[in-house]
Amino acid sequence: xxxxxxAVSGMSCGHCRATLTKAIGELDGVDGVEVDxxxxxxxxxxxxxxxxxxxxxxxxxxxxxLTGRV
Numbered sequence: 001x002x003x004x005x006x007a008v009s010g011m012s013c014g015h016c017r018a019t020l021t022k023a024i025g026e027l028d029g030v031d032g033v034e035v036d037x038x039x040x041x042x043x044x045x046x047x048x049x050x051x052x053x054x055x056x057x058x059x060x061x062x063x064x065x066l067t068g069r070v
Contacts, residue, residue: 005043010064023062
């Protein structure tokens with residue numbers, strides 16, 4: 001399955017990791033989410049190409065900012 005990595009700002013703790021993992025993981029087509037707090041990256045695994053706009057909106061609604069693909 002392809003993985004897409006995004007740069008996300010505003011993450012600093014385990015709560016941030018849990019919040020984004022849950023929010024992005026609930027999107028249709030998402031099979032897995034890995035959050036790297038130190039690097040400021042979120043990697044999304046999905047069967048098809050992810051919808052960047054939808055993921056950006058989800059990250060924004062969770063209180064963080066998606067700044068682009070890595």
